Amino acid sequence: MNSLFLPLQNAVPFPLSKVPVLAVEEWRTVVLNGCGKERGRVAALFADAKRLYAMLAFDAKKNLKIGACELPEGGYPSLTPELPEVHLFEREIFEETGLKPAGHPGLKPVRSHQKKYPFHRIEGTHEVAVGPVHAGIIEPGHFRFQCHGEKVLHLEILLGYQHRGLEALFLKSDAEHRSVLAESVAGDTVIGHALAYCHAIEGLAERSILPKRCQMLRGIVLELERASNHAGDLGALAGDIGFLPASAWFGRLRGEFLNMLMELTGNRYGRGFIRPGAVTHDIPSAMTRDFIHRTGRALKEFKELSSLFFEASSVLARLEGTGTLKQETAKSLGVVGPAARASNSAKDVRQDHPSGIFSSKGIAPVKVSSGDVFARARVRSLEAKRSLEWIGESLETLTAEKISQSIGETKKEMGVVSLVEGWRGEIAHIAMTDQEGKIARYKIIDPSFHNWPALAAAMKGGAVSDFPLVNKSFNLSYAGHDL
Amino acid sequence: MPLKDAPAWPARYLSATAKDGEPRIAKELDARIKKLFGRSLKLRAVSAGSCNGCEMEMQALGNVVFDLSRFGIQFVASPRHADGLMIAGAVSKNMVSALKETYDAIPEPKIVIAVGACAINGGPFQGSVEVLGGAASVVPVDLFIPGCPPHPLVILEGIFKLLGKNCAPGRPSQSLF
Secondary structure (H helix, E strand, O other): HHHHEEEEEOOOOEHHHOOOOEEEHHHHHHHHHOOOOOOEEEEEEOOOOOOOEOOOOOOOOEEEEEEEEEEOOOOOOOOOHHHHHHHHHHHHHHHHOOOOHHHHOOOOOOOOOOOOOOOOOOOOEEEEEOOOOOOOOOOOOEEEEEOOEEEEEEEEOOOOOOOOHHHHHHHHHHHHHHHHHHHHHOOOOOHHHHHHHHHHHHHHHHOOOHHHHHHHHHHHHHHHHHHHHHHHHHHHHHOOOOOHHHHHHHHHHHHHHHHHHHHOOOOOOOOOEEOOOEEEOOOOHHHHHHHHHHHHHHHHHHHHHHHHHHHHHHHHHOOOOOOOOOOOHHHHHHOHHHHHHOOOOOOHHHHHHHHHHHOOOOHHHHHHHOOOOOHHHHHHHHHHHHHHHHHHHHHHHHOOOOOOOOOOOOOOEEEEEEEEEEEEEEEEEEEEOOOOOOOEEEEEOOOHHHHHHHHHHHHHHOOOHHHHHHHHHHOOOOOHHHH | OOOOOOOOOOOOHHHHHEEEOOOOOOOOOHHHHHHHHOOOOOEEEEEOOOOOHHHHHHHOOOOOOOOOOOOOOEEOOOOOHOOOEEEEEEOEEHHHHHHHHHHHHHHOOOOOEHHHHHHOOOHHHHOOOOOOOOOOOOOHHHHHHHHOOOHHHHHHHHHHHHHHOOOOOOOOOOOOO
């Protein structure tokens, strides 16, 4: 059935003319079948001026497929009732194009605040509203709880406050500025999004195989970004439950990784480092030796600190059984990244659809099964340690090549899907060029776009005072969702 | 990016940071403000159409390495408790009213610090119809701190310059480093 869709590979371009354009009903059937019997998932659902596209991922079989239908006049039957994972995607398409998914259970705004948002209200309960401005120094978003005493009967999340118009800006900007925009999708995922962007552009260009040293350095900074954010999240979780030694120490470790990024790239988050065809700074051999030493030391500290944290009974009492996201819920919502891996689902782009250095030097995903705050914390600890080991090994085996090459012209009327395992999960950049080789459509999907509904699901039935902890255990991007 | 399309600078902060319409390196606020905030400054952070980079550097200020509180500076959870506003982001349309309300809720006297390229003039998002192009489009700003994101030490340096910290009478404020 899904042989009707076009098979794809991560970062490998395809002629747009080869994308099958099916009738709406047939297209729907392929998508539903693909995610049902064939055990795939929807990695992207989006529209351009003429067509509606579905990009499916079959992680176990390590393949991707894409198929389209003509934009159906007057709407089409919604996929969401049978496939909750496309809930937000269909709302997004409706908001951007007016294409109505008939029978969608909650067709509400995604990024537009022009009309008053119709929150679901459960009569007789206490309604608690939080945000957009939050108590801490964090991004804006609105949370509306329906509570009975402490118990949360329903949580609805309204985002869009960070909407900066990224996708439209992408199309208006020159190539140089697009790299800056890619780095600015989410400021804590500079490397992840920059890499997804560059793989897309390189995929579309004449020469896309880069020197190994360049690919290796890109992988190293991606893993440094992962380690720094996981350390930061563990510190934040520790702070939230009042375990201050771990909070302070994880915070310091995070700084260590950011400082390494700064010494290599000139910026604590790696801005300016990854550009199409290149990394912009090489690593001198003295710095390589220094980084090997520092990642080794950081790994040792991370192990000690993780023991201190995860073996404290007061920590376990707080984290275990809190904010549980069941495996079936995670799957039905299409959750990606550490949140999925903490609910027993070992999906990871580095393993399932590797690109760049991960095609030759892999990194195995970790998995924890309890789906609670403990599991999401534990996954971060295990992943960070694995990343630090990988970084050390990679630095030891860095080969001597150039760090950049010219990639040539952009191919005309081609498409490319570029997936990267960012620290929050699967990042997808999808690019399509026109008959002059200019980018005509650029779709950005941050892992948070898949995962925000999981936070609402995890809070259902929980205690409202657990919200800060559960929220931090997901730590999703508002900016990445809002674009 | 050049500032030529930036909005006109309101009069309130022309004396402190700009001369003849051109921004200049921060000098101290007037003596009265310095007396009120010089040794205890409580700031409310608002993120308005940002990428979260500046927010993370602002958060880092509270860690054991930078330890903001040893200088008498602290972030607070409510504008009612604050002496000033620290803004990150290009000011998205969707955050305009929340930002204005937060500013209005801070009792006088108050200061406003814009952190990062976006809060200065929209940063990478200049030209987007979804953003207003910087904090000064909504509130009067006393201090702009450049960077993308500014290193935590640069944020500290900016605040120090504004408060005239770490300087002897009659001498310009010394650098933090």
